[in-house]
Structure formats: structure tokens, C-alpha cells
Amino acid sequence: MRTGTAAATAHVDRFVLDRLPPAEHWPQIRLDESLYCYPSRLNAASILLDRAIERGWDQRPCMGLGDDMWTYADVADCANRIAAVLVEDYGVVAGNRVLLRGANAPWMVAAWLGVLKAGAVAVTTMPLLRAAELAKVLSKCEPAVSLCEAGMEAELQKVTGGPIAIWGPDGDLNVAAAVKSGEFTAVDTAATDPALLASTSGTTGDPKVAVHFHRDLLVIADAFEPILRAGPDDVFVGSPPLAFTFGLGGEVVFPMRAGACTWFCDEPGPAALAELIARRQATVCFSSPTAYRAMTMLDPRPDLSSLRCGVSAGEWLPRSTFELVEHELGLRLNDGIGATELLHIFISAPDAEIRPGSTGKPLPGWEAAILDADGAPVPDGRPGLLAVRGPIGCRYLDDERQTVYVHNGWNFTGDVYVRDADGYFWYQARADDMIISSGYNIAAPEVEEALLTHAAVAEAGVIGTPDAERGMVVHAFVRLTDPSSATDALACELQDHVKASIAPYKYPRRITFCAEPLPTTPTGKLQRRGLAAPLGE
Structure with missing residues (x-):
């Protein structure tokens, strides 16, 4: 059965499904099956993890922190145990939401995969969020249980009366997981069952929550493959938190899709990231223009020559930063624009097609246009609003702002761009960063x-x-x-x-x-x- 065929939901709890926007407010989903052909029933965690074991990758390095590296088999064992704890000890059913709070680490990833394997919906949260901010996420998502790293539970405890399972030394989640078998059959979810709720801030501080399906997690990896050309020997690193979809894709989904490994940074900042690159001979890095620029200015600067691909997103990449990084590090950054609403990057360019200063062209299966405020096309060479559509679209959870982001089937990102005659897109500003003087x-x-x-x-x-x-x-x-x-x-x-x-x-x-x-x-x-x-x- 292919992507165009509807499949019955596995969700017993319809909380998320019943809070999706009405059909008339959805963007147009353009899923080209010649590019993205998936079965109508799939569990993303099973594809990323169980399929890796089936391919004989069980003893390959998967993800590490400090001096501790987990193999694919280690991650699978931990994820299965966590899934069993959720289902057997907390009564989690398919469609329940499970909140995740922790730093970038193998346990955090195993928890995320365990939630998906259990058929639940992961609610990722930034580690720096305080009680008042967490309360807004809790109110919108109503998680059945929260999984939290030891030392980060205090703010969460202030605002939730629900159960919190703690991982870390002697954490109750560790204790509960230790007695499970390490075997768990992933719930048979539909490709279009919700898997992830990702929060993005609104101008009022009231978060918008984007709903993403199991299928979407595979789409972003397959769409970006022409940029990365990743293989099992690649070593990934990055600076974004995993609660930020840029980090989740670049540091978890993409490397696992390729059978590669990721080393997580145990300290914040460009200096620590540069040290990690040098120590682990990283080949692929996901970070921001600010971080790449800062790494060129380190004195002394670690040897970063192992990098073959530097992906830059999260903010605009100035041409001066591109040229500085190329001059100092010999690395031509792959710029990209993405959005939480669209899960990951949708415009970029492979190395041979990079034009410094330009974000690039739409990835395979994506379409982009420059439109005016009324939705009419703007001629090439003139600025207008960036509108995109493709295999993933904005679906806010029970939020009237859906109609602000989506018009006439297009997703409007809030960015001002110019498209040139060759189809390259050039960033001008965020729509709200225009100064009228x-x-x-x-x-x-x-x-x-x-x-x-x-x-x-x-x-x-x-x-x-x-x-x-x-x-x-x-x-x-x-x-x-x-x-x-x-x-x-x-x-x-x-x-x-x-x-x-x-x-x-x-x-x-x-x-x-x-x-x-x-x-x-x-x-x-x-x-x-x-x-x-x-x-x-």
C-alpha cells in the first residue's frame, strides 16, 4: 500500500487527531511518490532503529557523549526498555503524549525513540525552559507522563501534577527499564499518525505547536540526502538542542537514516563544538552562522580539516561569513532555510551548486514562490514573501494562527526573499525585521x-x-x-x-x-x- 492510500489510525487516544486544523485550513501537501514512496503503515522509530539492526548495523557506533559511545544495538535495547516502561508501568496507549526534557545525549534519543515505538506522541521541550513556559506547553499538549533527565525536574515539578520518570544515575526510569527484557514490538502506526509535537514561540509568548507525522521524519532525511550524501562512515556533530527540529533532524534522524554516528557536545558554545570536531574527526556539522564565524576566530583553533560538510541554518548566512569560513577552514557552508512548522530545511544547495549569499533552490519535492501580501506572484528580482509547499505542511495543534501561516494552500514562512532568473532564492529579512525609516x-x-x-x-x-x-x-x-x-x-x-x-x-x-x-x-x-x-x- 502506498502513500496515497489512507490507512486507519492506530491512535486509541485521538487528542492530537481531533485538534488538527480543519481540512480547508491545511496547506497543499504535494507528496511526489517518485521521490518519497513509503508504506501506508510505518513507525518512524522502527524504520530508523529496527531496520538498522536488520541491516547488520547492530554493532556500529550510533551516538556518543564524552567517552561513552552507544552502538545501534545499545540504543535499540534502551529504547525498547523505555517503551515497555511506558506501556506496562504507566499505561501509555497509542496517541498519548509524552513530554521529553533533557540535554542532547544518547538517553534523550533513546527516550524519544521509545516514545515513538510505543505509538505515543513525543513532546520535545528546550532544556532552558522555566516553569511558566513549560506550563504553556503542558496546557496545550496534556501529556500522560513526562520523561526528564535528572537535575532538570525542578521546573517541571512546579507545573505538572502528572507522573515524571527520571533518567540518570539511580533514576526511577533507569530502575524500571532495567527489569524489562529489551524486546518490544513497535506499535503498528499509520504513516500519517502524529509522532511529534514541536513548539515554536509566538510573538505573544504563547507557543504554537506543530504536528508532524511518522512519515514526515523520513521525508526530511530523504529530501536532504542530495546535500549530505551521508554514509555509514560519517561522523555527525551539531550545536542545536534536540528539541529544536533543526537539531533533531541533523543530529538524530539524518545520521540514523544513513547508518552513521553522532557525537553530542557536552558543553555549550563554539569552542567546545570545535574541540569535539577535532577530537572525533567529525565529517558533518549542523550549526548556526554565528557559531561557524566564532569557530574561525578561536585562538588557538583546533584542527577542523576533517569536516566535509557544514550545514548552516537557524538564521541567515551572510556572504561575508560564508567567505570567512571558506577562507579560514576550507569549508563551503551549505546554507538552508527551514521551519518548525515544516519540520526541517526545504531550500538549500549541494556543494557544486552553491552561490555564496543565496540560500539555494527548493529541495526535491518542494516548490517555492515569491508572492505579495495578496498572494499574487512577484516578478523575479523583486522582494516578496516566501511561500512554500511540498511533502510536509504546517498543521498547528488547535490554534487559530493556522490561517496566518497558511493561505491558499501555501505555507508562508514570514521571510522576505528575492528569486533570481536562475531560480535561486536570496534572503532579504524576516518580514518583521524590516525597518521603515x-x-x-x-x-x-x-x-x-x-x-x-x-x-x-x-x-x-x-x-x-x-x-x-x-x-x-x-x-x-x-x-x-x-x-x-x-x-x-x-x-x-x-x-x-x-x-x-x-x-x-x-x-x-x-x-x-x-x-x-x-x-x-x-x-x-x-x-x-x-x-x-x-x-x-
Whole structure:
């Protein structure tokens, strides 16, 4: 039975199914079976894990942390034991939600796979979330049980009355799993049964929760295969948390689909990531432009020559950063744009087709267009709203904002892009990062890019701040390579540098020098709202 044939749900608990958007609010799902042909019944964890064992990969390295490497057989054993605990000890049935809270580690991945094997729906959460933020996720998803790493349970305990199973030294989950057999037959889920609830922040702080199916987890790996060309000998690393779908794909789904292994970073930051790359001779890295740029500036810098593929996403990749990384590391970064709503990257380019400064072209099976606010096509060379459709689409869990993201079958990502005559897509700004000053539209990333080409600038972030005459003015926050060089004269020099690089009206009329690194989100993106906070914006 193929993807176009409906299959009965395995979900006993219809909580998620009953909270999907009405059919008329769904985007158009375009699943090209010549590219993505899956059976109508599949369990993603079984495909990623059990299929690996069947292929004889059981003793291959799968994932490691510190000096501890788990084989595929180790991961399968742990995932099966966790699935058995959920079903036998907590009464979990197919369709129940299970919240996961933990750092990037083999136990976290085994827990995620165990949830899927049990037919439940994984609710991934960022480790840095506090009680108030967790409460919003709990309210939306209503998990039957939570699985939590030891030491991270305090915030969760403040807001849930449900059971929490702890993994870690002497954790009750470890104890319960130890007495299970290590054998578990994955629940026979439909390819279109929900497998994952992924949260993304709204502008009000009220999270939106995207629903993704078992099939979707395979689609993202198969769509990105022309970029990665991954094989069993590859060693993956990355910086994003696994609760961020960029990290889940790049550090778990993609390597497991290829029979490769992943080493997780046990400390945050580019320096630790660079050390890990050198120590483990990593070949594939998933991280942000900010992190790649920071790795080029390490002194001393570890040997990163083992990398053959660096995937950059989560924020725009400036051409200056691409060229810096290529010059310093000999690595041509594969830029990409993805979205939590669409699970992973949908526009990128393989090495031979990279055009520095461009995000690339739609991946196989994806279609992208530049449209205006009314949904009409915008001519090539002119900016407009990026709209995409393909094998995965936005499906918010019981959220009226579905109709904001989806129009006329298209997913609108909130990004302003230009498409050129050759079909390449060029990022301009987030739609809400456009600064209107004296009637001119100015894209904050463009000004940041101009600043970053100055030798004195290590980091740059740009926002608009109120101005009585112009409505808004461009305000740049700059961290220098040498903080002691911050002077009014250098500020003027930077302004002149921007005027010489891009249209003069775009130059930053205000510059604030920052001694500390610019604020970023837990996923490594520049947090422009954090720039405004010191000003009381």
C-alpha cells in the first residue's frame, strides 16, 4: 500500500487527531511518490532503529557523549526498555503524549525513540525552559507522563501534577527499564499518525505547536540526502538542542537514516563544538552562522580539516561569513532555510551548486514562490514573501494562527526573499525585521552584513528604534574584535563603511558598542528583541 492510500489510525487516544486544523485550513501537501514512496503503515522509530539492526548495523557506533559511545544495538535495547516502561508501568496507549526534557545525549534519543515505538506522541521541550513556559506547553499538549533527565525536574515539578520518570544515575526510569527484557514490538502506526509535537514561540509568548507525522521524519532525511550524501562512515556533530527540529533532524534522524554516528557536545558554545570536531574527526556539522564565524576566530583553533560538510541554518548566512569560513577552514557552508512548522530545511544547495549569499533552490519535492501580501506572484528580482509547499505542511495543534501561516494552500514562512532568473532564492529579512525609516524599507540583515565586512567587527545586530523625525532609525549593536577600540571615531568609520557598501540611506544612525556577546536564542539565532531590552523597548 502506498502513500496515497489512507490507512486507519492506530491512535486509541485521538487528542492530537481531533485538534488538527480543519481540512480547508491545511496547506497543499504535494507528496511526489517518485521521490518519497513509503508504506501506508510505518513507525518512524522502527524504520530508523529496527531496520538498522536488520541491516547488520547492530554493532556500529550510533551516538556518543564524552567517552561513552552507544552502538545501534545499545540504543535499540534502551529504547525498547523505555517503551515497555511506558506501556506496562504507566499505561501509555497509542496517541498519548509524552513530554521529553533533557540535554542532547544518547538517553534523550533513546527516550524519544521509545516514545515513538510505543505509538505515543513525543513532546520535545528546550532544556532552558522555566516553569511558566513549560506550563504553556503542558496546557496545550496534556501529556500522560513526562520523561526528564535528572537535575532538570525542578521546573517541571512546579507545573505538572502528572507522573515524571527520571533518567540518570539511580533514576526511577533507569530502575524500571532495567527489569524489562529489551524486546518490544513497535506499535503498528499509520504513516500519517502524529509522532511529534514541536513548539515554536509566538510573538505573544504563547507557543504554537506543530504536528508532524511518522512519515514526515523520513521525508526530511530523504529530501536532504542530495546535500549530505551521508554514509555509514560519517561522523555527525551539531550545536542545536534536540528539541529544536533543526537539531533533531541533523543530529538524530539524518545520521540514523544513513547508518552513521553522532557525537553530542557536552558543553555549550563554539569552542567546545570545535574541540569535539577535532577530537572525533567529525565529517558533518549542523550549526548556526554565528557559531561557524566564532569557530574561525578561536585562538588557538583546533584542527577542523576533517569536516566535509557544514550545514548552516537557524538564521541567515551572510556572504561575508560564508567567505570567512571558506577562507579560514576550507569549508563551503551549505546554507538552508527551514521551519518548525515544516519540520526541517526545504531550500538549500549541494556543494557544486552553491552561490555564496543565496540560500539555494527548493529541495526535491518542494516548490517555492515569491508572492505579495495578496498572494499574487512577484516578478523575479523583486522582494516578496516566501511561500512554500511540498511533502510536509504546517498543521498547528488547535490554534487559530493556522490561517496566518497558511493561505491558499501555501505555507508562508514570514521571510522576505528575492528569486533570481536562475531560480535561486536570496534572503532579504524576516518580514518583521524590516525597518521603515523616512519611508524607506531597510532590511536589518543587510546592514548587519555590511558591518560584518569591517575588520574591527566581530558581531553585529541591527534593529529599528523610534525617532521623532524619521519614525524609526537604524540602530546597530556592535561587538568589536578589540573592545578597547570602541570610540566615537570608530563609530563614524563604521557608518562610512556601511554607506560605501550599500545604499547610504541604510547606514546605522545610532551605534552601540557591546562588551559582551550579542544575545542569542537557545538555538543560536541572533535575538534582536534582546538588543532592544537595554533601551527599554
